[in-house]
Amino acid sequence: MPIDVERALSAEPSSTRITWGHKDVQLYHLGIGAGVPATDPGELRYTLESRLHVLPSFATVAGGGMGVVGGLSAPGIDVDLTAVLHGAQSVETHRPVPSGGSATQTSSVAAVYDKGSAAVIVLRSEAADEDGPLWTSEAQLFVKGEGGFGGERGPSSRRGTPTRAPDFEVLRGVREDQALLYRLSGDWNPLHADPEFAALAGFDRPILHGLCSYGMVLKTVVDTVLGGDVTRVRSYGTRFAGVVFPGETLRVRMWREPGEADEGAGAADAGGGAGAERAGRVLLSVTAVERDDAPVLTDAVVAHR
Structure with a gap:
């Protein structure tokens, strides 16, 4: 079976250093539709570096944005990317996300659930800088054709x-x-x-x-x-x-x-x-x-x- 559940769950978490600056935040905000009307004070807080506030969803792209796909390279995970769907996403912030900085992001496979015709892989990432935890994000990936291994269905x-x-x-x-x-x-x-x-x-x-x-x-x-x-x-x-x-x-x-x-x-x-x-x-x-x-x-x- 391409997913070795025991190996995936027992693997040591992987850590990587991520960095971002105000340009990354501004680009992300523009990418989700901020900046219209361009001179609206409410929009400038997303687009102007001197007033910049960071939406917590920026955590999903901080450092390059490929954390979800990168998690599929974890030990015990070997699946066809064409069979993978992003099923769910959550982000919890522990304090406001700064407009620029660096952090250590630690990722692991938190769970693998058996949905019968598919498997659900739960990937958890935690980011922290020198001042402590910043955010915790969790992605659930639905992998078609990888269920039926007798595991828990999950909540x-x-x-x-x-x-x-x-x-x-x-x-x-x-x-x-x-x-x-x-x-x-x-x-x-x-x-x-x-x-x-x-x-x-x-x-x-x-x-x-x-x-x-x-x-x-x-x-x-x-x-x-x-x-x-x-x-x-x-x-x-x-x-x-x-x-x-x-x-x-x-x-x-x-x-x-x-x-x-x-x-x-x-x-x-x-x-x-x-x-x-x-x-x-x-x-x-x-x-x-x-x-x-x-x-x-x-x-x-x-x-x-």
Whole structure:
């Protein structure tokens, strides 16, 4: 079997040094659609180096952006890349991501689950600098044809969304050149740029990177619900439910859920301070408008301070 589960799980974590600067952050933000309108103060915090704030989803590309694919070279993992789908992604920040710096990124295979017709490989990466932990990211890779080895199926992450109307609904257009710009942050898969390669994969044209839509949606939540404050994001996780084509429109529905401090009597009224009331979660549903709201991201949650 191409996946040696015992060997993969017992292997020593691999570590690499990653570095990034403000240009990397600005390029990433432009790649997920920031900068429109170009002079909008709310957009300048993503594009102007003197005001730069870093979206936590930048962690998925910091140092080159190939951490997910690189994890497939771990001991015990030998799979056909054409059979691999990025099934889910999460990022947890331990403190604000700086606009430039270096860190040691340590990666390991955290789990391998047996889904019958496929295997799910869970890759975990932790980044830390001299001041301590920065972020923890986790990717779930769905490998077709590698299941049936008698392993655990793994936990279910299905969350769903409330039956009530969303608190916010925003349309986000995907530019025709979005994938071409986003791939400059490190994911050079020709599936996102070469029509001939996309046709071999069964698509009539190149598709958008899943992690690009992932970043676009987090920016939408920060701008719409969190007052543009990237430091309020604690974690962000989702399942990739469908593809997006450049030129399409994303419909982002958002439901606010209170944190513990919001429940019952107001903490501010009790003298606890307004800051304690702000913690909570935003549940998300993301669909492609032009294809009858076909699912794009599901089971998506942003936990915030």
